[in-house]
Amino acid sequence: MGRIVERCDPGGRAWIAEAIRLVEADSNRSADTHLHVFPLPPEWGIDLYLKDESVHPTGSLKHRLARSLFLYGLANGWITRGTTIIEASSGSTAVSEAYFARLLGLPFVAVMPASTSPEKIALIEFFGGRCHLVDEPGAIYDESRRLAAECGGHFMDQFTFAERATDWRGNNNIAESIFEQLRLERYPEPSWVVVGAGTGGTSATIGRYVRFRRFQTRLAVVDPEGSAFFGAFADRDPDRTASGSRIEGIGRPRVEPSFLPAVIDRMIRVPDAASIAAMRWTSAIGGRSVGGSTGTNMWGVARLIGEMRARGERGSVVTLICDGGERYAGTYASDAWLRAQGLDIAPYTAALERFLETGALPDGGPDGTPEASVPDGASGIT
Structure with a gap:
């Protein structure tokens, strides 16, 4: 005789259904996050957009x-x-x-x-x-x-x-939102989208989406000092480990399972002093207080825009405001904390100021601090 096992828990199913309704209702109450234009010299012919994820109910x-x-x-x-x-x-x-x-x-x-x-x-x-x-x-x-x-x-x-938890095909994920908001812009298909990696989930979602939609947009992932991701991508080594990152929210001491290198076109390693200099510079120029990981994004953005300028390219670039700077009043926004960490941001701040004047960043970091990039064609870990 056959055997039947049935687990019947109507109360449990009802609780889950109500829980899902509550989570979806929270999303339904929230408008999409803004896509701000960051001021660049108009003669460059390059538009930079910052998607402001800091306006979510929990601020990031x-x-x-x-x-x-x-x-x-x-x-x-x-x-x-x-x-x-x-x-x-x-x-x-x-x-x-x-x-x-x-x-x-x-x-x-x-x-x-x-x-x-x-x-x-x-x-x-x-x-x-x-x-x-x-x-x-x-x-x-x-x-x-x-x-x-x-x-x-x-x-x-x-x-x-x-x-895997995010539906990368659409369903109002961050990638679909970016491209929908760019639809009426003069360069609706960006040359680059620039993000950091903490779990790797955001880069995986965006990288998959642009391939699924057959866009020519390239994905650049910036990685701070002390993170395992850049070295793993450069050397195709999924077992790479590192010390960890001082830039909260991005960089990991190990290569996380959600990090998908095959959907990334380029990785850029960013010194911590450059991340913090770019955080402060972005807040001052853009008029919105941003956190350290946004600074990491913006250093990578400046690097890529400088290369576009050198090649005479026009187009658009998109990156994220990951969270607000108010969360880092005692760390990245504090000069005393910088001194305690032995970080000198002055050369990087000067480099960013020159970037707005000349459209270029010096190669290799302004003070000799190692900066590295794995360009297009490096497929990452296999």
């Missing part, structure tokens, strides 16, 4: 990721009534996940490096989350798994699921 690009991860976990049956949510995060993802956990009435624990900015810790706690700090950044994965097993919770694992 990670709001999109957190929404996708919750929907993915709910649809998979991993998140149910009363599930404790555990996440390994350097800050912004945890802020956004704490928001959605509170929306659904679920406990939330963020496992993060002890070096995470106090401003981000305060935001997580504001949204009802609890912060579990570890001294060694590389230990956040195992500690998250341990905590989840201990309490019977769910480890969201953004670094594994970021690239």
Whole structure:
């Protein structure tokens, strides 16, 4: 005789359905993020756009990721009534996940490096989350798994699921939003989109989308000092490790599962002093306070626009405002913190000021600090 096993939990299914409705309703209440024009000399014939992800309800690009991860976990049956949510995060993802956990009435624990900015810790706690700090950044994965097993919770694992939780074909993901907002511009198909990599989910979504839609747009990923991604891409080494990054939200001590090098056209390694100089420069020129990872983006943007200028190309470039600068008042915006870290941003600030005058950045970094780039044609890790 055959055997039938049926798991019937109408109450659980009803809770999941209501939870999904709540998450989608939150999205429906939010307008799309703005695409700002950054002022460049008009004679260059190059338009630069900054997509302002800092205006999400939780103040960063990670709001999109957190929404996708919750929907993915709910649809998979991993998140149910009363599930404790555990996440390994350097800050912004945890802020956004704490928001959605509170929306659904679920406990939330963020496992993060002890070096995470106090401003981000305060935001997580504001949204009802609890912060579990570890001294060694590389230990956040195992500690998250341990905590989840201990309490019977769910480890969201953004670094594994970021690239698959987001529907890269469309469904108002960040790539579709960018191209729709560019539709009436004079260069609606950008020459470059420039992003950083933390989980790798954003670069995976954009890289897949431009190929799926058959656009000729190229994707550049900028990577800060101490991150494993650039070296792994350059040497095709998926096992590359590094010390970790001082630029919160991007750069990792290991190559994360969500990082997809085959959809990236170019990687640029950016010194930390350049990232912070570009953060401050962007805030001053653009009139919007931005964080350190946006500065990393903008240094890469300046490098690419300088190359376009040298070749006599016209077109558009898009990058992201990942979060606001108010989260870094005690770190990147503090001259005392820079001195304590041994970072001199003055040569990079001067280089950016010359960039607006001449349309070029000096090769190799203005003070000899190593800067590297893997150009088109390097396919990355195979």
